[in-house]
Amino acid sequence: MLGTALREAGGKPPAELKDTKRSHMRVHGRAGEACPVCGDTVREVSFADTALQYCPGCQTQGKILADRRTSRFLK
Numbered sequence: 001m002l003g004t005a006l007r008e009a010g011g012k013p014p015a016e017l018k019d020t021k022r023s024h025m026r027v028h029g030r031a032g033e034a035c036p037v038c039g040d041t042v043r044e045v046s047f048a049d050t051a052l053q054y055c056p057g058c059q060t061q062g063k064i065l066a067d068r069r070t071s072r073f074l075k
């Protein structure tokens with residue numbers, strides 16, 4: 001099961017965040033909570049006019065997206 005997850009993650013470049021976002025709307029509004037899918041901490045990035053919640057484990061292969069408020073969430 002873990003191997004399958006790793007293979008799927010390895011085949012998806014970070015650029016596909018837009019596509020995976022649709023199937024991960026369950027993390028919307030859950031920044032700071034554990035992802036219901038993988039248990040990673042849901043992160044939030046804020047832009048000029050919107051904010052996006054995402055799971056690093058499921059959607060960005062562990063990469064933390066940078067934004068003007070990221071430093072508040074990073075340790």
Ligand SMILES: [Zn+2]
Pocket residue numbers: 035036037038039040055056057058059
């Ligand atoms: Zn996740």
